[in-house]
Amino acid sequence: MAQIEYIAFVKRDCETCKMVAAVLGALKQDVQVTIYSQDDPTFPESTGGAKDDTALEQSWRHNITIVPTVIQLTDSTETSRTEGWERADWERLCGPLREASALPEFRPGCGSRSTEPGMPERLSLRYGGLNLAARAIEVVEDADPMEVAFERGWTDGLPIVPPTDLRVARMLAGTTRRPDEIIGEIPPNLSTCTVEKAAINAVMAGCKPEYFPVVLGVIEAALRPEFSMHGLLCTLWFSGPVVIVNGPVTRRIGMNSGGNALGQGNRANATIGRALQLVIRNVGGGIPGEIDRSVLGNPGKYTFCFAEDESDPNWTPLNVARGAAPGSSSATLFHGDGVQGIQSWSARTPEELCRSLAASLWGVCHPKLAGWSGAILVLCPEHYEMFRAEGWRRTDVEAGLHTALRRPGKDLIAGAQGIAEGIDPARADEMVDKFNDGYLLIVRAGGRGGGISAAIGGWTGHRKTADVQIVTQEIKQ
Amino acid sequence: MRNDPYIMRDPTAELAPIVRQRIAPPTSLAGRTVGVLSISKERSDEFLDTVAAALQQQGLKVKRFRKPTHTKPAPEAMIQSIVESCDVVIEGLAD
Numbered sequence: 001m002a003q004i005e006y007i008a009f010v011k012r013d014c015e016t017c018k019m020v021a022a023v024l025g026a027l028k029q030d031v032q033v034t035i036y037s038q039d040d041p042t043f044p045e046s047t048g049g050a051k052d053d054t055a056l057e058q059s060w061r062h063n064i065t066i067v068p069t070v071i072q073l074t075d076s077t078e079t080s081r082t083e084g085w086e087r088a089d090w091e092r093l094c095g096p097l098r099e100a101s102a103l104p105e106f107r108p109g110c111g112s113r114s115t116e117p118g119m120p121e122r123l124s125l126r127y128g129g130l131n132l133a134a135r136a137i138e139v140v141e142d143a144d145p146m147e148v149a150f151e152r153g154w155t156d157g158l159p160i161v162p163p164t165d166l167r168v169a170r171m172l173a174g175t176t177r178r179p180d181e182i183i184g185e186i187p188p189n190l191s192t193c194t195v196e197k198a199a200i201n202a203v204m205a206g207c208k209p210e211y212f213p214v215v216l217g218v219i220e221a222a223l224r225p226e227f228s229m230h231g232l233l234c235t236l237w238f239s240g241p242v243v244i245v246n247g248p249v250t251r252r253i254g255m256n257s258g259g260n261a262l263g264q265g266n267r268a269n270a271t272i273g274r275a276l277q278l279v280i281r282n283v284g285g286g287i288p289g290e291i292d293r294s295v296l297g298n299p300g301k302y303t304f305c306f307a308e309d310e311s312d313p314n315w316t317p318l319n320v321a322r323g324a325a326p327g328s329s330s331a332t333l334f335h336g337d338g339v340q341g342i343q344s345w346s347a348r349t350p351e352e353l354c355r356s357l358a359a360s361l362w363g364v365c366h367p368k369l370a371g372w373s374g375a376i377l378v379l380c381p382e383h384y385e386m387f388r389a390e391g392w393r394r395t396d397v398e399a400g401l402h403t404a405l406r407r408p409g410k411d412l413i414a415g416a417q418g419i420a421e422g423i424d425p426a427r428a429d430e431m432v433d434k435f436n437d438g439y440l441l442i443v444r445a446g447g448r449g450g451g452i453s454a455a456i457g458g459w460t461g462h463r464k465t466a467d468v469q470i471v472t473q474e475i476k477q
Numbered sequence: 478m479r480n481d482p483y484i485m486r487d488p489t490a491e492l493a494p495i496v497r498q499r500i501a502p503p504t505s506l507a508g509r510t511v512g513v514l515s516i517s518k519e520r521s522d523e524f525l526d527t528v529a530a531a532l533q534q535q536g537l538k539v540k541r542f543r544k545p546t547h548t549k550p551a552p553e554a555m556i557q558s559i560v561e562s563c564d565v566v567i568e569g570l571a572d
Binding site for chain 2: 132134135136137138139141145148149154162163164165168186189191192193196197200201204228230231278282283284285461464466467468
């Protein structure tokens, strides 16, 4: 004969729980029922009080989201549950109820205290649902956790958010991936990076949990062999990873693609790029002055991440142009330097604007070198409007720039214009493309107010097209 | 003032610092094999050719190596080959 018993979860601070108190009192006389109170063990008085679950352990173990909840156990195993008050459902579980005739047929319950913001992660840590694997570093009393982080070499020079267990647990709640899942090996030391290690560094960077899937996608992109993160880290050149995010995720987490998109002030832009850099520093061991040999570096090596403006459906987003499914979210990683402004107020036709933008883009790396480094052209709204008004789409802008970016080889060869820097003299009679195919990215971003776009110069490693490629990685939720 | 211990989780790879001892440089190059490794950067050959010729003039044995690309680490097989066949190595690091 199967043994049937019941568990009920209530709290005093719930009108529905108070309403069903008399029903529970009568039920307790008829069947075996254990009642847990989340806030006050003297409640319900009709049952002579309840077991104390103010620490919420039983609520967490039984995955309670609503009070009241009644769970039916058959031979100690859950066979059914009902949430809130629905008389027919309670009677399905418990049989005919006394003291229920005066009650309405239905009344919704209240949220369980175990689901209050931050509480699931706190309970998961406390009761063994989440066991963090990373080494615990105890900060002695009176020491400042942020100073400890600096002393241990964990920061990029700016303060970090101390990675406490609760913050790491909340970050991990931002993904469905397991904490011990391995993302890959981070250069230069090729150390294994788990989802948990990424979460710790994302906490330190200042990320919110909802950014975490983007951070994971960005790390995966950086680890693709064709991106050559190792070489990018070691280079004498200025470059670091520049992250361009496309798709619905950018709206969901509030990334900036408008005014000051390349600047400060947006938490998602600022911290996602920083999280990648901290992973490379802390997990990979990429430290300036050690394996990072950059002669000058650039401020983007703290963080360089922004979203594309996808407000015009006629504009093909960067990720879609690079093969991603329309409507999907992606991170594109480019090996990039700082921002060079392009002033262009006077152009009146798309072709003229292309020539004007191209003249500035020729300055990338060196005005007499071609195919050495790629570039991102960040197209401001005013400039885009000039193309859009004439019906130009992405492919038209790309074609127009390609034409405008060709120059006679005789002007570029070594020694021409009294400058030794330059291309192979054997190419004097060719028309020469500034960029290798696929190494000029066009991205829409920025606020209104002026015809000023931006060139972001690329790594000189771009001249090795077989070894160093720009990558686009899908962001999975 | 805090009551509980304040714990932070280690963001690093938790590798014990491995400080590798360098092999003591030989007191003399006589009879040694010198590896000359190019990392495949532009014009490094001109420099390394000159170095290799100078070493050979001294009667030393020189073995040349060339990374496929300077943008990535040397292949493991190449590193092993250098270790096996050379006593010292000169690496052309930059332009």
